[in-house]
Amino acid sequence: MTGTRDGALPPGLRKTASDRPGQAQPVPTRDIPSRPWVKMGIFAFAGAALLTAGWEWNARERLQLRAGDISDSPQAWAEARRAADGAPVAIVGDSRILFDTDLERFRQMTGVKPVQVSHVGTNSRALLENFANDPNFHGLLIVGMADTMYFGMPVIGLGGEAIHNYVKNGKPSQVTGLWIDRWLQNYLAFMDRDYRLSLLINRAIDFGARKGVDSPYDDVWKISEDFSGRQFFMWHRIETDRFLQQHARYAWQGFNGPNVPPAVANKVIARSAEAVRRIRAHGGDVIFVRPPSAPQLRVNEQRRIPRALGWDRLLVGANAKGIHFDDLPEARRLVLPEWSHLSRKCAAVFTDAYVRRLVELTPRLKLRADAPPALTRADCVPATVASR
Amino acid sequence: MRTAAGALYEVWGRRAPGWRPVIFNSLTFLVFFAIVMALHYAPFFSWHQKKINLMIASYLFYAAWNPPFVILLWVSTVVDWWAAQWMVRAKRERTRKLWMLTSVVVNLGMLGYFKYGGFLLDNFVTIAGSLGVIYHPPGWDIVLPVGISFYTFATLSYTLDVYLRRSAPAGHFLDYALFVTFFPHLVAGPIMRPTELVPQFAEPRQAKPNQIFFGLALLTLGLFQKVVLADGFLAPVVEAVYDAPGKMPGMLDSWVATLAFAGQIFCDFAGYSTSAIGVALCLGFAMPDNFRFPYGAVGFSDFWRRWHITLSSWLRDYLYIPLGGNRHGQARTYAALMGTMLLGGLWHGANWTFVVWGGLHGTYLSVERWLRARFKGFTPGRAPLLGLAVLTFLLVNITWVFFRAKTFAGAGLVLKGMAGMQAKPDPLIAAGPMVIAVAIVSGIFGTHLAMRNTTLEVVVERTPSVAIASIWTMLLFAVIVEQGQGSAFIYFAF
Numbered sequence: 001m002t003g004t005r006d007g008a009l010p011p012g013l014r015k016t017a018s019d020r021p022g023q024a025q026p027v028p029t030r031d032i033p034s035r036p037w038v039k040m041g042i043f044a045f046a047g048a049a050l051l052t053a054g055w056e057w058n059a060r061e062r063l064q065l066r067a068g069d070i071s072d073s074p075q076a077w078a079e080a081r082r083a084a085d086g087a088p089v090a091i092v093g094d095s096r097i098l099f100d101t102d103l104e105r106f107r108q109m110t111g112v113k114p115v116q117v118s119h120v121g122t123n124s125r126a127l128l129e130n131f132a133n134d135p136n137f138h139g140l141l142i143v144g145m146a147d148t149m150y151f152g153m154p155v156i157g158l159g160g161e162a163i164h165n166y167v168k169n170g171k172p173s174q175v176t177g178l179w180i181d182r183w184l185q186n187y188l189a190f191m192d193r194d195y196r197l198s199l200l201i202n203r204a205i206d207f208g209a210r211k212g213v214d215s216p217y218d219d220v221w222k223i224s225e226d227f228s229g230r231q232f233f234m235w236h237r238i239e240t241d242r243f244l245q246q247h248a249r250y251a252w253q254g255f256n257g258p259n260v261p262p263a264v265a266n267k268v269i270a271r272s273a274e275a276v277r278r279i280r281a282h283g284g285d286v287i288f289v290r291p292p293s294a295p296q297l298r299v300n301e302q303r304r305i306p307r308a309l310g311w312d313r314l315l316v317g318a319n320a321k322g323i324h325f326d327d328l329p330e331a332r333r334l335v336l337p338e339w340s341h342l343s344r345k346c347a348a349v350f351t352d353a354y355v356r357r358l359v360e361l362t363p364r365l366k367l368r369a370d371a372p373p374a375l376t377r378a379d380c381v382p383a384t385v386a387s388r
Numbered sequence: 389m390r391t392a393a394g395a396l397y398e399v400w401g402r403r404a405p406g407w408r409p410v411i412f413n414s415l416t417f418l419v420f421f422a423i424v425m426a427l428h429y430a431p432f433f434s435w436h437q438k439k440i441n442l443m444i445a446s447y448l449f450y451a452a453w454n455p456p457f458v459i460l461l462w463v464s465t466v467v468d469w470w471a472a473q474w475m476v477r478a479k480r481e482r483t484r485k486l487w488m489l490t491s492v493v494v495n496l497g498m499l500g501y502f503k504y505g506g507f508l509l510d511n512f513v514t515i516a517g518s519l520g521v522i523y524h525p526p527g528w529d530i531v532l533p534v535g536i537s538f539y540t541f542a543t544l545s546y547t548l549d550v551y552l553r554r555s556a557p558a559g560h561f562l563d564y565a566l567f568v569t570f571f572p573h574l575v576a577g578p579i580m581r582p583t584e585l586v587p588q589f590a591e592p593r594q595a596k597p598n599q600i601f602f603g604l605a606l607l608t609l610g611l612f613q614k615v616v617l618a619d620g621f622l623a624p625v626v627e628a629v630y631d632a633p634g635k636m637p638g639m640l641d642s643w644v645a646t647l648a649f650a651g652q653i654f655c656d657f658a659g660y661s662t663s664a665i666g667v668a669l670c671l672g673f674a675m676p677d678n679f680r681f682p683y684g685a686v687g688f689s690d691f692w693r694r695w696h697i698t699l700s701s702w703l704r705d706y707l708y709i710p711l712g713g714n715r716h717g718q719a720r721t722y723a724a725l726m727g728t729m730l731l732g733g734l735w736h737g738a739n740w741t742f743v744v745w746g747g748l749h750g751t752y753l754s755v756e757r758w759l760r761a762r763f764k765g766f767t768p769g770r771a772p773l774l775g776l777a778v779l780t781f782l783l784v785n786i787t788w789v790f791f792r793a794k795t796f797a798g799a800g801l802v803l804k805g806m807a808g809m810q811a812k813p814d815p816l817i818a819a820g821p822m823v824i825a826v827a828i829v830s831g832i833f834g835t836h837l838a839m840r841n842t843t844l845e846v847v848v849e850r851t852p853s854v855a856i857a858s859i860w861t862m863l864l865f866a867v868i869v870e871q872g873q874g875s876a877f878i879y880f881a882f
Contacts, residue, residue: 206820
């Protein structure tokens with residue numbers, strides 16, 4: 001009984017259990033084709049290594065992807081969510097508060113580094129309610145929002161998926177996978193979710209030939225760089241590459257969509273109020289933040305859910321405090337390369353501005369005595385633009 | 389018009405990996421496998437110690453998903469070991485039967501509780517409601533232990549074989565426990581019988597270098613099927629139609645998505661089996677074929693001799709034959725066939741859609757059986773054979789609709805689309821991904837047809853080494869740059 005049979009294989013099929021009804025199945029025989037497998041293996045591994053090196057070169061040199069840009073993952077979100085329990089400050093929201101908050105700046109100013117639990121492509125109300133259902137959270141929850149998504153998004157989005165899979169994504173196999181993945185991404189630039197083979201091929205061969213269907217090409221491609229602690233910043237090429245900038249703007253489609261019906265807005269406000277109440281009952285508190293969007297998007301956002309009907313009524317209905325970028329002089333007219341998220345430098349300016357307001361609104365945070373001096377628009381807006 | 393939220397969702401929808409135990413297409417597995425190989429080939433361990441190492445590794449493999457569920461493995465192992473031991477010691481037939489039933493009840497009890505508890509409760513509530521009894525039970529919030537359907541069937545075959553006097557019980561508990569937990573087949577098969585694996589533990593096993601590298605080639609092929617074809621190219625096409633609430637798929641989209649699912653489920657599951665066989669081969673063990681180019685089947689009995697062979701033969705040996713098989717007349721044969729396929733459908737998931745999937749296959753098999761009896765002696769020529777293969781493939785695709793759709797309403801929408809009866813269909817699949825999916829599925833179908841009477845190994849042996857090495861290189865490179873995201877194999881949920 002060997003279980004294997006080397007070379008000179010007879011033509012035709014070998015027997016399987018389907019050929020032996022009603023009997024004990026014998027030890028299977030695995031045929032080993034008569035080929036120089038060791039040499040072929042060395043050739044294949046060396047060849048694949050060479051091709052991968054070329055792929056890495058292409059990622060670094062042509063696309064300017066960088067090692068150390070650690071793609072976010074549901075496992076990383078689950079890790080952050082676990083860390084948020086017991087944290088003095090956590091941030092939830094969609095991609096805007098995720099990109100627009102400089103966590104290190106926050107720490108320098110307050111001595112507290114918030115746990116970033118926001119998620120791209122989500123309605124932040126789902127995350128707010130997730131914390132409301134968690135009696136272990138007693139800290140300050142900063143809820144960032146893009147109001148059309150908060151009030152009008154028909155589905156919860158990826159935050160809901162992350163919440164749903166939270167426990168599963170914290171299993172030992174997932175955690176170890178996260179560690180190994182991060183370690184590799186520190187050295188390899190090509191390990192970027194946007195640089196997957198299938199994604200590249202699908203984008204390359206489809207230019208919207210079929211009318212009425214979302215083409216893979218229409219999706220926004222790489223837009224952020226992600227670093228340790230789920231610190232997201234806008235990808236540097238979106239800031240500088242005109243074509244990528246235009247493509248991302250096109251992908252947002254102006255944030256067009258139907259107006260939010262008043263009944264839906266009322267429902268959202270009622271649920272938010274209940275979530276805020278529950279968080280306070282656990283000993284926590286909530287402050288809403290509305291990060292900037294460019295006028296090109298703002299006009300549609302205002303049409304769909306005007307500030308007076310959405311944001312203002314939310315703060316009243318939930319009896320909560322909030323910081324709207326309209327009300328922060330230093331946060332106005334910052335650089336939003338693709339209209340929806342701030343440039344990396346302007347994220348620090350916005351963070352500086354909203355944290356200074358935050359400490360006025362809550363006793364849970366104090367501005368450190370040695371906090372860096374306030375940033376201004378001039379710190380991130382190019383001089384030529386700033387002078388306009 | 390696409391919406392910003394939609395765009396964001398789609399961007400990240402593709403990114404969101406699944407969860408699961410240590411699985412072959414994960415970085416954790418690569419590290420795990422390297423350690424297992426190092427321990428297995430370390431010169432300073434005895435064979436006994438190496439078996440213990442393999443068992444510990446297998447428990448870790450399973451526990452990496454949900455440590456408490458290792459207890460279920462222990463229960464299944466210990467109960468079946470002792471049931472078989474007491475069975476052979478029993479003097480009376482009744483006592484033997486009692487021990488066999490103990491094993492069946494414990495295994496199916498676990499399976500029933502974890503997998504079908506919620507399903508049964510839901511159906512009970514529905515029936516009670518239809519009788520006017522309003523009952524609101526608490527939610528059935530039970531997590532399904534991964535692979536439970538596979539390892540309960542594997543261990544059941546042990547006690548059933550002993551009971552049916554097809555085989556003697558294993559001589560050593562360690563060998564038996566390792567059979568149950570051996571990680572390559574633990575969570576998604578192939579469903580091995582103890583007689584296939586336990587004897588392999590009797591003496592030291594070390595693969596020769598050629599076997600190890602051939603095993604690695606199989607592992608690469610399996611990962612390519614899963615990571616690149618199933619997850620990378622086919623799954624998004626399937627999801628565009630099957631996971632599009634409120635959309636009305638037309639004829640083109642419905643057919644393409646369903647064909648893509650036929651390719652996806654094959655690449656996913658056969659990819660797992662191929663990987664498992666390759667991994668086992670690297671360790672010096674032989675595992676049975678689980679797929680034999682199933683889409684090249686001519687007829688449904690042929691299909692089931694090629695698709696998930698270890699399950700279909702398990703159902704045949706432990707369900708169809710005990711139900712009477714073909715030994716008690718036509719009516720009983722058809723009843724046994726249908727009963728087997730309905731339960732086979734239910735094995736795949738606690739949902740009536742799976743039962744219908746099994747029922748359709750049972751119907752196909754019954755009709756084929758009747759036709760074969762009616763046209764005895766008919767031998768199709770080359771062209772009719774090809775026509776019958778295409779017909780078989782298309783009819784199998786109809787069944788996949790019920791397998792993939794989560795609800796009957798969803799299945800109905802797709803079937804309506806396939807029939808061209810959607811009044812105002814929504815285009816759902818972009819042209820590029822559609823073309824790629826059709827090309828992949830055509831490639832799979834053509835390959836299966838061409839190779840229906842041979843094996844991969846024979847074809848490989850007759851192909852120049854340079855060509856094989858080049859293909860291997862490209863498959864490996866594709867797997868690396870596709871960056872498998874550790875998404876689950878579909879059959880893990882079964």
